[in-house]
Amino acid sequence: MARLQLEDLKQYAKEHMPGAIEILKEYLRLPTISAQNTAIPETVAFVVNMVREAGGEAQVLDGLGGNPVVYSFFPAGEGGDSEKTLLFYNHYDVQPPEPLEEWHSDPFNPVITDGILFARGVADNKGDLVARLAAIKVLQKAEGGLPCNIKFLIEGEEEIGSPNLAPYLEQYKDLFAADACIWEFGGKDAEERINMVAGIKGMAYLELTCIGAEIDMHSSVGAYVDNAAWRLVQALATMRNERNEILVEGFYDGMIPPTEEELEAVRALPFNEEGTAALYGLKRPLITAAKGEDPREAMVFHPTMTICGMVSGYTGEGSKTVLPKSAKAKIDCRLVPGQDPDHILQCVERHLEKHGFHDVKATSLNGQKAYRSDYSHPFIQHVVATANDVYEAGCVLAPNSAGTGPMFIFGELLQLPIVSTGVGWVKSKAHAPNESIRLEDFEQGIVHMAHMLAGFPEALKLAAEKVEA
Amino acid sequence: MARLQLEDLKQYAKEHMPGAIEILKEYLRLPTISAQNTAIPETVAFVVNMVREAGGEAQVLDGLGGNPVVYSFFPAGEGGDSEKTLLFYNHYDVQPPEPLEEWHSDPFNPVITDGILFARGVADNKGDLVARLAAIKVLQKAEGGLPCNIKFLIEGEEEIGSPNLAPYLEQYKDLFAADACIWEFGGKDAEERINMVAGIKGMAYLELTCIGAEIDMHSSVGAYVDNAAWRLVQALATMRNERNEILVEGFYDGMIPPTEEELEAVRALPFNEEGTAALYGLKRPLITAAKGEDPREAMVFHPTMTICGMVSGYTGEGSKTVLPKSAKAKIDCRLVPGQDPDHILQCVERHLEKHGFHDVKATSLNGQKAYRSDYSHPFIQHVVATANDVYEAGCVLAPNSAGTGPMFIFGELLQLPIVSTGVGWVKSKAHAPNESIRLEDFEQGIVHMAHMLAGFPEALKLAAEKVEA
Known part of the structure; x- marks a missing residue:
């Protein structure tokens, strides 16, 4: 019937x-x-x-x-x-x-x-x-x-x-x-x-902005004028390492670990590593490979910190010799149950202060719990x-x-x-x-x-x- | 007359x-x-x-x-x-x-x-x-x-x-x-x-490009897919420190040191630190200040490495949750007599290789001697x-x-x-x-x-x- x-x-x-x-x-x-x-x-x-x-x-x-x-x-x-x-x-x-x-x-x-x-x-x-x-x-x-x-x-x-x-x-x-x-x-x-x-998953979407000056400058002043793009690059580099580990203190706070049953369900999920690489045309191995992690577990249970975009100075064709007045990055953190996007923002702010990046400001564009x-x-x-x-x-x-x-x-x-x-x-x-x-x-x-x-x-x-x- | x-x-x-x-x-x-x-x-x-x-x-x-x-x-x-x-x-x-x-x-x-x-x-x-x-x-x-x-x-x-x-x-x-x-x-x-x-001064203007994939991806894959923007940020962070010191081995090779006469001439040049700060609306002290350097000497005799521009992923208003396929930075090195822009490019290439950034490619957009x-x-x-x-x-x-x-x-x-x-x-x-x-x-x-x-x-x-x- x-x-x-x-x-x-x-x-x-x-x-x-x-x-x-x-x-x-x-x-x-x-x-x-x-x-x-x-x-x-x-x-x-x-x-x-x-x-x-x-x-x-x-x-x-x-x-x-x-x-x-x-x-x-x-x-x-x-x-x-x-x-x-x-x-x-x-x-x-x-x-x-x-x-x-x-x-x-x-x-x-x-x-x-x-x-x-x-x-x-x-x-x-x-x-x-x-x-x-x-x-x-x-x-x-x-x-x-x-x-x-x-x-x-x-x-x-x-x-x-x-x-x-x-x-x-x-x-x-x-x-x-x-x-x-x-x-x-x-x-x-x-x-x-x-x-x-x-x-x-939840999300903490942050915008990081560094303002170094009120106007773009001729790049020759780089000998003595600080550079907002370098400041932002150096700030970002302290926040996450090459192994996809997030170095912001408190970022992983409150995470509810998966139950054994959930872990088993995830390990039974299909995941085609070669298919994924081919689909996106990836130029490097999965970032989970370096640590021997299961990409399915990472996908479901690990929070992330992704640069979704960044921009500073001249980005057109050819060369323009300018020292940019500001630099901006958009950062998307995918959260798991137990993490709190407001807390993530606070942790990033504290991290920037602690590392001397008082000139790099973090603002939240979007916060959602998992x-x-x-x-x-x-x-x-x-x-x-x-x-x-x-x-x-x-x-x-x-x-x-x-x-x-x-x-x-x-x-x-x-x-x-x-x-x-x-x-x-x-x-x-x-x-x-x-x-x-x-x-x-x-x-x-x-x-x-x-x-x-x-x-x-x-x-x-x-x-x-x-x-x- | x-x-x-x-x-x-x-x-x-x-x-x-x-x-x-x-x-x-x-x-x-x-x-x-x-x-x-x-x-x-x-x-x-x-x-x-x-x-x-x-x-x-x-x-x-x-x-x-x-x-x-x-x-x-x-x-x-x-x-x-x-x-x-x-x-x-x-x-x-x-x-x-x-x-x-x-x-x-x-x-x-x-x-x-x-x-x-x-x-x-x-x-x-x-x-x-x-x-x-x-x-x-x-x-x-x-x-x-x-x-x-x-x-x-x-x-x-x-x-x-x-x-x-x-x-x-x-x-x-x-x-x-x-x-x-x-x-x-x-x-x-x-x-x-x-x-x-x-x-x-001379110049070595370089473009650094990292291509991570053939298409932009949904940022949720950041749990297991590597990120071209992070790669570029981490590569850049190894090249210059917060004190404006360039960490690329060989970068300072061949520099002809100024004569005592030239140094004296430069020390006699006017330089208005407050005026400079006001002119550009600088938000931080001169980067020479941290090392007790004379900005006039830096201006005339020190080579630089300036990020003139960088771009990756979404840079518009609001939030877009994308994992970018590529990232690019434009870098302008001002050179002093004795430095060679071709040598600078080679040093940067060697540096990137040595630090494991085989996926970050440097190309020269402009090279000139001082x-x-x-x-x-x-x-x-x-x-x-x-x-x-x-x-x-x-x-x-x-x-x-x-x-x-x-x-x-x-x-x-x-x-x-x-x-x-x-x-x-x-x-x-x-x-x-x-x-x-x-x-x-x-x-x-x-x-x-x-x-x-x-x-x-x-x-x-x-x-x-x-x-x-």
Whole structure:
């Protein structure tokens, strides 16, 4: 019976594909770059229309700071379980498209080549939202109504660290109440398994700035005038060594060590070292190799300190003999459960003072704590089981991702299990030029979400019975 | 008699000012950025017209690589000494104008405010060329002809290190033959003294590049993927310490130590530490202070290693969580006599290898040796004496400048004494936004060059008699 139903869902998903692709392409044409504050109102209006076109209620929540949050609600249909609610978390903003010269096509003019759709935000996260709305349409067509209530929280500041999400969640806590949550992202690995996570790393995103003078100077004065770029380089060099060990005192404070069970789960994760090297075109061995570390453990359990960008002085072609007045670096620390981004900032400030870099100032651009769901919750098992039904190569579930999102505030406030899955693939290049998804993965994502929703009330009932027993 | 003549020259210079300013403004509208290869042919044509309009012959030398060199010749007039020749060295190219947002006016649309003319290249070096041509017109008007032959070498690649000048000088050695040379630049210090130099530092301008991968990556992979920006930072940190000491083995090789006479001359130079700090808006003490060094000695006799620019990953507003595929730094080493830029590059390459930075590649963008004239030559004394006649606050002559130019190849090939002087002032901001000259300094520069030229044959005759005696 479930088998038969799955075949129906696949058939209906196929029929919905052309329409869903058209909607997605239109959505992708909006350059919704939160870091640059572009196209926000247009995108909010577009999202509201998409929800309403799919038969849902939409409400724009605004006025608590930052970009609006779109709340949407689809009630359970006749025969469905109106006591059970699934919440989808998505975001409508995207990363900046730079460096533009490396795109093979305009990042905001989606193109399809050999079944691959290229555009900024298609994998992260516009494709997932459109697939989820398509899954709702498929269920409505296949079953005449929805098996449970479905809610969406669609925010517009995920790519800058969701700095204003907490007040919205707190204010509208009852509106967003649900039994479980599907998070925004996911995709297939090099072996075509769908990769899902039940948690997320946190983040402390810092900007380090050194101002040495009020004007750029002729570089000949370097004989007696100090240099902001050298100051920043020397400050950075004290913060992390070549073995990827972070030398800032207190950085590792509070880290909750993984349980033996979590460690085992991570050691069972697939990881293709050669595939990773080939995918990115790496010029050096993995940095874990020098220390004999397991890259999977590093990915899930180790915090990081990454230079995401730095700039000083003249960066154009040829030579300009200038002594720059200032230098700036952007540093992204991925945190694990127990670490606190505010504490990280304080530790970096103390470190700079202690090492004599009073002229290098650290400011926080984004701080988020890490989160891990209870790995053994029946909802999580249900998502895994339905993924195994839909995806031929099966699925893989990690205790937490290497990436970041505002999962901590959801988990703390709404008290629900969370799994993240999505329609990406191994070459999706989220945050990089030529971001893409494959249309076949997009279609499978629609099927998985419809199939998961169809059995959702039943899975939760089993969970409740288990608790009562 | 000389006194009277000087007053005449001043009067004629004043009369020539409006015309000279118009020519200069037109010249400054050409964005002749050699590093970006813009407006070269238009500027060459403009320079040729300027020379011809002043009554000189002009010849465009081309075909030996790089931008054309303009040669120009003004013969001695009746009653002048046609056996004596003075050579002016100038360049028609300018530095890139970036950062554009810091200019108060368009860098290529000259504006005059309170007697100050703002534009890219006005101090370095377009203003000097126009002043020298105006001095020739003044002499022609005041004396009915020129006191000696006058030649110009006006090149178009000084701001990128004159990489193609040597072949032109070698090929046209006889054309450029002269008894003495006035170099391109100079200006007044905070005490209004005209600062001149009889030599110049050399340069090794290097670009350091680290490529870590073929694409930018999501920063979450920082747990196991090495980072080009960190690699470059760590490589740079091994090359120079916080005390401005260069740690690259062999960097100081071959340095010719200053003579006691040169040291004394430098110790007698004015240097206003507070004025320097205020001029640039420095946020920290001079880097010489920590070691108790004399900044004047550092300026003239110490080689430097300056980060002129660095860039990696995302450098825009806000946060982008990317692990950059590459990182780049531009490094400018100012060299003293005896140092060799090719040797410097080799030392840096060896240093990077030795410290394990096989992935950081150094390439040379510009290499020039340093030069010092014979400080006691009568021509040099003549330039000083005439400067003292013209400039109320007097003049200062250093054995060599802190800046760089292709003086070494002139000195080696043409065997002549060289002094550099010009129309800049203490706030000229060469190479920086809001570059400027004061019109009164421009006028005095015209007078000084005319006055210097008027007495030039006599000064050289005295020198020859001295040698014979």
